[in-house]
Amino acid sequence: MASNVADLMLDGDPATQLLQEIFTFDITLAKIRCRECGSAFGLGALALVGDSQEARVRCSNCESDLIRASRTREGLLLELSGTRHLHF
Template sequence: MRYFEDDQALDGNALAGRLAEIFSVDMTSARVTCSGCGTVRPLAEGRAYVRGPGVTLRCAECQMVLGRIVRARDSVWLELSGVASVQITGVPS
């Protein structure tokens, strides 16, 4: 089933340049919104648990899991299911 009939749509590769710009900045200063309690804080204020096979970041307010990072060989998995939004400032234009 196709949800959008739009000749103007491109595939996800069109985001490559913009994603490279965003992820070249210090993400610890990015403001994240917890999808559990709605608290907005810099990512650096979350609680990081680093003793497992990856890193888990929890909300400092409600302890909901904001996301996880796991590295294995030549891959990195980034999961941010507990983040409703990310506000990144200082991105070069």
């Protein structure tokens, strides 16, 4: 595990590829609303942390996880529990 969150920030490589496998359209154009604080953002403007096995999108306002995608033995798992809605 990285000791610093900045070490996990990605330019759009492994974690983005994981999300692109789930969403066949350009997911970065979607609008997302945080369940915790109600803030809305363009998904492409939010912090994406992780690697090719797990990716998390975090709210810029309250830092809660909005989306978590992970690769399992059975396939891909997508969790949207921190999201009020995703508009695309």
